[in-house]
Amino acid sequence: MAVTRFFHPRLMDALQGYDRQRLAGDIGAGLTVGVVALPLAMAFAIASGLNPEAGLFTAIIAGFLISALGGSRVQIGGPAGAFIVIVYGIVERYGYANLVIATAMSGVMLFAFGFFRLGTLVRFIPIAVVIGFTNGIAVLIALSQVKDFLGLNTGPMPGSFFGILHTLGASLSSINLPATALALASLAVIVAWQFGLARLAPSKAWAAKLVLVPGAVVALVGATLVVGMAGLEVETIGSRFGGVPSALPGFALPDFSWETVRFLFIPATTLAMLGAIESLLCARVADGMIGDRHDPNQELMAQGIANLVTPFFGGMPATGTIARTVTNIKSGASSPVAGMVHALTLLLVVLVTAPLAKNIPLAAMAAILMFVAWNMGEWREFVHLRQYRLPYRATLLAVFLLTVVFDLTVAVEVGLVAACLTFIYRISSLSRCEQLSAQDYPPLADFGRDIAAHRLHGAIFFGAVKLIENLEDHLPARVLVLDFKNVLYIDSSGADTVLDLVRTCHKRGVRLIACGLAFQPQDILLRCGVTEALGPANLSPTLAQALELAVHDAQAA
Numbered sequence: 001m002a003v004t005r006f007f008h009p010r011l012m013d014a015l016q017g018y019d020r021q022r023l024a025g026d027i028g029a030g031l032t033v034g035v036v037a038l039p040l041a042m043a044f045a046i047a048s049g050l051n052p053e054a055g056l057f058t059a060i061i062a063g064f065l066i067s068a069l070g071g072s073r074v075q076i077g078g079p080a081g082a083f084i085v086i087v088y089g090i091v092e093r094y095g096y097a098n099l100v101i102a103t104a105m106s107g108v109m110l111f112a113f114g115f116f117r118l119g120t121l122v123r124f125i126p127i128a129v130v131i132g133f134t135n136g137i138a139v140l141i142a143l144s145q146v147k148d149f150l151g152l153n154t155g156p157m158p159g160s161f162f163g164i165l166h167t168l169g170a171s172l173s174s175i176n177l178p179a180t181a182l183a184l185a186s187l188a189v190i191v192a193w194q195f196g197l198a199r200l201a202p203s204k205a206w207a208a209k210l211v212l213v214p215g216a217v218v219a220l221v222g223a224t225l226v227v228g229m230a231g232l233e234v235e236t237i238g239s240r241f242g243g244v245p246s247a248l249p250g251f252a253l254p255d256f257s258w259e260t261v262r263f264l265f266i267p268a269t270t271l272a273m274l275g276a277i278e279s280l281l282c283a284r285v286a287d288g289m290i291g292d293r294h295d296p297n298q299e300l301m302a303q304g305i306a307n308l309v310t311p312f313f314g315g316m317p318a319t320g321t322i323a324r325t326v327t328n329i330k331s332g333a334s335s336p337v338a339g340m341v342h343a344l345t346l347l348l349v350v351l352v353t354a355p356l357a358k359n360i361p362l363a364a365m366a367a368i369l370m371f372v373a374w375n376m377g378e379w380r381e382f383v384h385l386r387q388y389r390l391p392y393r394a395t396l397l398a399v400f401l402l403t404v405v406f407d408l409t410v411a412v413e414v415g416l417v418a419a420c421l422t423f424i425y426r427i428s429s430l431s432r433c434e435q436l437s438a439q440d441y442p443p444l445a446d447f448g449r450d451i452a453a454h455r456l457h458g459a460i461f462f463g464a465v466k467l468i469e470n471l472e473d474h475l476p477a478r479v480l481v482l483d484f485k486n487v488l489y490i491d492s493s494g495a496d497t498v499l500d501l502v503r504t505c506h507k508r509g510v511r512l513i514a515c516g517l518a519f520q521p522q523d524i525l526l527r528c529g530v531t532e533a534l535g536p537a538n539l540s541p542t543l544a545q546a547l548e549l550a551v552h553d554a555q556a557a
Helices: 002-006 010-014 020-047 052-069 081-094 096-115 119-124 127-144 146-150 161-174 177-200 205-210 215-230 237-241 258-263 265-290 296-313 322-330 337-359 362-376 390-405 408-430 466-472 492-508 519-527 530-534 543-556
Strands: 432-435 451-460 479-490 511-515
Touching (some): 010 052, 020 052, 020 215, 020 362, 052 296, 081 096, 081 127, 096 258, 096 296, 127 146, 177 205, 237 337, 265 296, 322 337, 479 492, 492 511, 492 530, 511 543
Parallel strands (some): 451 479
């Protein structure tokens, strides 16, 4: 029973009261998403430096597992554009065998995130960091497709930003005009189909029906027919990869050693973190559309299982995918069954129509990815940057530039550090110490410098300990009263600084009275020895009682 509560896929709840009407809706949605996923899965694999079947196998195996075991009712899993840059870099630097190991390692990490109930922590990553690396990845995806979009003869592409620019610049003379024209036409069809038909759909019945067919599929089929009928000299899946297998691969385990695990730890961590962010962001988008709430820890465990299993069957990293999930919802999905049908639809396509895939032109695939990259980026955020404060702008732009020019791992690390420093500064600026005046508290009027009372606000943590340290430079002659009523939180550094103040007061013969302690500040002061150093006589529940003690002590002196 405990295991069931701990590992509880949403499928188990969704099947309660399941009927034929919901099944029909899920089957229709699954078939639609399967058609949408077909070109995207191959395109993501090709852009990542892999064979197209790697994307298909991932969409089938990981897509089925994520839907069957996940914590969201409608999320669709599979290969994603966000992984392209990382996967390409791992393949280029370490080879495909080590990509398999890194992906499996990321699966273990993702499962551990969910197992230890860390799903909600992913939400703590600032939006500036998320937007920065998302836009950076979108730029790199578009840049990586210039070669096939223009039909350039470059040979293997480097993984670095400046290397890509140099290689493209040196190869511009080899531009293939038929491939470029085909790519431009495919991109125009996708844009017109997605946006033009969407505007006509509310008023035209025929447009409402056609808009259900993905523009990427229309462009892909049209480009393939044009190449076959006109005999254009352009590169295809068949000419570069030899086609797509018409069967799923068997289980294959690469050579494994602990030394390999050591140098793949950072790439695997990057895959795990990005997979967690993408899947949970996607699940939150889905929740908003269907009025539901996903289980983030169950979702991470499902993502972990999928990424642990899929690479050993010829796949690549997988995560939740926003475009396919939104398509799933709009197509009428109500349960994880739709995602499972989407995976089975792709399996049927691979088994039946795989030989036809060899005729698909790579220029059309590049056009699809160009469109994906454009939709993936939050470009309006650059226009709205002036509305935000300097730290937000600096963080977003730094993560964006570091992602494009250097490395996604470095970008996220720098972005998180910058965001943490900004947060610490802002919280410390909200903490303050105000001296209570005799006008507000008449008992203080007759004692001048003998008694001083201060009220603390905010959080007394390592970034705000200066407030306490400053009190040591302005101690009264006899009694210091500190009101902690408005203090929400004290950390160990803050407690240690208060303890230093207590000791300083003892040395100078000044009585320190603390009052208004809430549960957390009182608990940390007790555990750090501050309460013992103060003594029970110097702890008061209210400021009024503390001032009475101070006045009595000053009069007695």
